[in-house]
Amino acid sequence: MLRIVRMLLATVAILAITLLFVDFTGIAARWLSFLPKIQLVPALLALNLGALCLLAVLTLVFGRVYCSVICPLGIYQDIVMRLRIWLSPKRKRRAGFFRHSPEAKKLRYGFFAMFLVLVALGLAGVIASSFAGLLDPYSAYGRMASRFALPLWRTAVVPVADMAAESGVYVLDSYPAAQPLNVAMLAVAVLTFVVVTAMAWRGGRDYCNKVCPAGTMLGLLSRFSLLKPAIDTDKCNRCGTCGRKCKASCIDTNNHSIDYSRCVVCMDCIGNCTRGAISYARRRGGTAKAAPDATRRSFMVGLAVAGGAIAARAADKATDGGLAPLKDKQRHPDAAPAVPAGAIGIGHLSSRCTACQLCVSACPEGVLRPSLSASRFMQPELVFTGGFCRPDCTECSHVCPAGAIKPVDAAEKTAIRIGRAVVDTSTCISAAYGQHCGNCARHCPAGAIQMVKGTNGNMRPSVDESVCIGCGSCEYHCPVGTAGHISSDKAAIYVEGYKVHLKS
C-alpha cells in the first residue's frame, strides 16, 4: 500500500517536473513552478528557508522520502531499475538484484566535501557555481530533460500544433525557435545520462548514496526520523528477501539492521516481506546504529560554513519572387556577456546558478542560452541574434529555484539596465555607407537610440546610455549580420553587458 502511494507520487512528480522543461505554453509553470523550488541544492543556494525547513521536517518525520518522490533524478533511477526488473527472467526477478553492502563513507563524504568546496568556491566567485551544480541531482536531471526531452517533445508536438493551428487554436505553438546545437551541453547531458543510468542499472541507488550531496545531507537527518521501516525480529525468518530487494542496499538481514542514512523509504522491503515482519512506524532509534557524534558535528559545521558563505555573498548585492538568403548572426566574441534583469549581476548569477536549464527552457523568446565560457559554464546568458529580451517578459526570474535570477516584475525590469548598446560605425550600413536604415532606432523599446548626423555626413545611431536597458532589440533588428548581401556576420549595434546591473 505504502509502496503504491510512493510510486504514484513519484510518477506524478517526475512527469510534472519534466513537463516544466518541455512546456512552452506557460500553463504548466503556472501550477507546478513550486516543484523546482523545493529541490534541496537550489533551495540551499537560494537560502530558501521555507523550502529548507519543509525538507528538514519532512525528512525528520518520514525519512528520505525526498529521494523517492521529489527528486527527479532519484525517481528516474527507480524507473531504470524498474526497466531492468521487467527485462529480466522471472527467476532472476524473484531472487532480487541487490545485496547488503556497508556504507561507503569515504566516497560519500568525499564527494560531499568536494561539493562543499565547489559551492564555497562558487560563492566566493572563484569558479561558476554550475560546477557544484554538476553534482546536484535536480540540475543534472534538468540538463538531461532540456537536451533530450525538449527536442523529442517539440518533434512530437509539431504535427498536433499544426492541426490545432488549422482550426485556429494556437496553444501548442512553440514560439521559441529551436536552439542551435550546443555540443558541450549535449556532451554533459549524455555523460550524466550514461553515468547515472549505468550506476542505477548495476547498483540501484548507488549514485544517491555514494555521490549525491543531497542524499548525503538528508541522510544525516534521516537517521533520526520519526517514522522508519523496522524489522520485527519475532516475525522475521531471515529469508533475506528484503535485503535482496533493497535498492539502497541498506538492509542487513542477518543483524536485522537497516542503515537509515541510506534508506530512501521506497517501501519495497515492506511490500515484499511475506511474513509481514517489516513495518513503517514510529520507532526509537534502537535498531539503527547510532550516528557517530563526529559525523553529526561535521555536518552542522558544513552547513554553517555553507550558510555563512551564502550570507556573505548576499550582502554584496549590486526577378520576382524568391527570398533573399539570410545568414546566422553571430554575437561579438569580445562583447561582455549580458544576463537577465533578475540576476543582479554576473557575479551573483554565476555564484548561485546550478545550471538546471529551467530558465533556458522557459525563455519564450529563446534568447537565454547556456554559456560555454569556463567561468560561467552552462549558466544562462543572453544571446540577441535570434530575438531580444522583451522588457515586459519576466519568465526566467520566476522559475529560478536557486535564487540566481530573483523574481522581478515588468515595472521593475524596465528600470534595470543590464547592459548598453554599442555602435560599430565601421559596419553600420547607415553610418558607413549612407544607406537608409535606422532599424535599431525604430525598434528600441526604451527610446534610447536616435539617428544623428555623423562626422562623415551620414546618419548614424547614437545611444543614450542612461536610458538603454540592454534589451538587445537593436542587435536583433540590425540588418547587418542577417542580410545575406552584407559581408559582416555580426550586428553593427550590439549589447555590452554590465557586470553588475544598474538601477535607474
Place this chain on the structure above:
Amino acid sequence: MKKFDTGRRGFLRNLGILGAAGVLGACGAGVASSDGAKSGRGQGAMTKRLNGATGDSVSILGYGCMRLPTKALVSGNEADDEIDQNAVNESVDYAIAHGVNYFDTSPAYCKGHSEEAMGVALSRHPRDKYYIATKLSNFAPSTWSREASIGMFENSLRMLRTDYVDYLLLHGIGMGGMEAFNGRYVDNGVLDYLCEKRRQGIIRNLGFSYHGDVAVFDHLLAMMDRGEIRWDFAQIQMNYIDWRHAKEINERNTDAEYLYGELSKRGIPVVIMEPLLGGRLASVPGPVAAKMKERRPDDSLASWAFRFAGTPEGVLTVLSGMTYMEHLKENIATYSALEPLDAEEDAFLQRMALEILQNDTVPCTDCKYCMPCPYGVNIPGIFAHYNRCINEGTVVRDGADPDFARSRRAFLFGYDRAVPRLRQADRCVGCGACLSHCPQGIAIPGRLHAIAAYAESLRASKI
C-alpha cells in the same frame, strides 16, 4: 475624366432582354460568346469567346502562369521554390482536357522559369489546341536595348518550344510613366520590330498589359486612333473592387470601368488580370461572405469574382493563376458554362465592394515583383497574413475588446507560422528598393512598419 457608361451596363440590359442563359451575338467589342450548354454550374462545356480579328475561339478561363506550383507546396520548405514540373504537367493536362486553351506567361515569372516549364508542359499537346500569350518584359533596364529585347523574344520562343506566339504583350505598360514606355519600346525600335514579327505571322496578336499611369494607356489608344498602330487586344486589371473603386485602393490606379469602356468602344478584346485581386476576393470579410453565401450557398466566394470578370461581352478571357488543382477545378466549374451576372447581382457586388473597402487591407496581389527584398523580408507573405486577419476580424487594437486575447493569439501565432521571424515586417529597414516594382503602387515600407508596430504592440501586451 471620361467615363464610359454604356458598355457594361448596356450589356447587362441586353442580358435582361435575352434572358439569363441567352446566347450573345457579337457586338462592338469584337468578341462573340458561345455558350456550350445551358445546364447548371460545372455541368456544361467551357464558355468560349471569339476573337473577331483572328477567329480564335478562346476559353473564358485563361491559365495564368505567374504562380506555378513549386516543390515547396509538397515539401513544406519555403526555400524549395523550384517549379514542380509534374504538378504543372498534370494541371495543364487537366485544363486542356476541360476546354482551357489560353496560357499566359512571361519571361519574368517564377524567377524566370515559367516559360520553360510551360514549354515542357504544353509541347506535349498539339500546337493548335492552345494559344500562348507571353510578354516582352521590362523589369531590368539592362534588357531595354533593341538587341536584348530581340534576344528576350527569341528566347521566349525557344523556352516555349514553338515558332510563333499567339498573343504577345508589352509588359507592364504605365509603370514608370511615358518615359519608361518610350525608352523601352518606341525609341529603340522594338515596337516596330514586333509589328514586323506580326506581319510575318510569328506574333499573331499584339497587345499590351497595363498597370499604373493612365496617361500611357490613353496615349496607346490615341496612337491607335491616329492609325499609327493596331492593338489586337489589351490586358487590364478588372474585378468588382477595381471597377469603380480603383482609386480607393491606390491613388495612382484607374477604375476598370473606364479602361474597359475605352477598349470596348474601340472593339479591342480585353484580357482580364487580377480578377480576384491577388486572391483577396476569394476570402472576403465575414459579413460579406455571409451575404454571398445567402444568395448562392453552394458557390465559392471566388466564383462571384470570376462571374463578374467574365460577364462583359468584350472580355476575351479571364486569367487566373491556379497554383492548386482545386482552384483549377473550381474555376473550370464556374465557367462551364459561365452564368453571367444579372443587373441585380451586379449592383449587389458593387455594394459588397464598398463593404470590403471599409477594411484596411493592403492592396497586394502577391505578384512578387517586389521580391526578393535584399533584406530578406517576405513582403507578400506579410501582407497576405495581415489581410487575412483584417478579413477575419482578428486585427483588434483595443485591449478592452472581449475578443482581444483570442485575436492577439490568432494574429501573432498565425504570423509566426506564415512568415519566419527573420523575414517579418520588423526586418524592413525602409530602403525603398521595392517601391518602383509594385504595380499596385503600395507604399510598401510604410505599410510594413505599421504592421511591425502593430505586431510589436500585441507582443508587448501580455495577458
